Amino acid sequence: MMRRNLIFLMLFVSIPLFAQKWAVKTNLLYDATATVNLGTEVGLSPKWTLDLSGNYNGWTLSDNKKWKHWMAQPEARYWFCERFNGHFVGVHLLGGQYNVGGIDLPFGIYEGLKDYRYEGWYAGAGLVYGYQWVLGKRWNLEAAIGLGYVRAKYDRYDCPQCGEWRGSGYKNYLGPTKAAISIIYVIK
Template sequence: MKNIICILFLMVGISLSAQNVAVKTNLLYDVSTTINLGAEIGLSPKWTLDLSANYNGWTFSENKKWKHWLLQPEARYWFCERFNGHFLGAHLLGGVYNVSNWDTDFTLLGTDFGKLKGHRYEGWLAGVGIGYGYHWILARHWSIEAEIGVGYIYTRADKYECPRCGEQLEDNKPHHYVGPTKAAINLIYVF
């Protein structure tokens, strides 16, 4: 039995050492003050698994906040070879947020972002989407990629009267969102 376990660990170690691994940061999230880090591992010549984690814990002037943490795993199929050229992805996303006092007077695909002004929303979200992207090799280890994704998000949030305090106006209200679920310009280091 010990020999079988040793052989299995050896086989897993050999297969992992032969795979490419990349670490990345989404420059669009960096600009929005969201700390983020991603990792991608090759599963086969044309398949990879990507996982990104994002965190924004800041409160801005006038108690504006877009606080959140978000996880977004994605399976990718590469048309040529992994970490090079065009790819399609299927992603999940989930997280928790606390948003208040943003003056964004626009509606996108049935979601009225103007409701953020003068209120605070605390809740969670879960969703699914598909994405398309392209990966450019810059140097031996450095790359950049762009990706856009669309999908569906289900969210539940408590709504509060004002951005700082106030009584709760709505309890655990559900919302369905269809639209963009991913936008990325990633700076990548491939091992």
């Protein structure tokens, strides 16, 4: 068993990785909302990359307002010039869980959220457009916007604090699914 693993490891290490390029990133817009986030992107070919980002916000705000959630968002990107530089388009998936209440979200996503608490999961997909600027040998800046569809399952509770269950349902959402201004460190 150990010999087979050693052979596999030697084959994997001997695969040429010189054409690969990796990057790690953080979305400054998520950082501004106290949402911890980290992304990584890997070059698959001269014009294709795979991006995977995740975020987590586990905080209860003042007056027991909740904005707790986690999300994973994989994304395949096609670069018009070269990867990690210039214009790109892509397709992404997203999914996660949430527990929010006592706040007022924009775009009428959950009307009555100020008086109720919603807890559940969501999944969706979308299209993205972005641009990446090279700032230096290892640093880039990226702006991206995505539009898509999200299906959410929720349980509704009376208020953010007391928590008496008031029913379940589904919510369909069509609109922005990604907004990013990211600082990127490129690893060759």
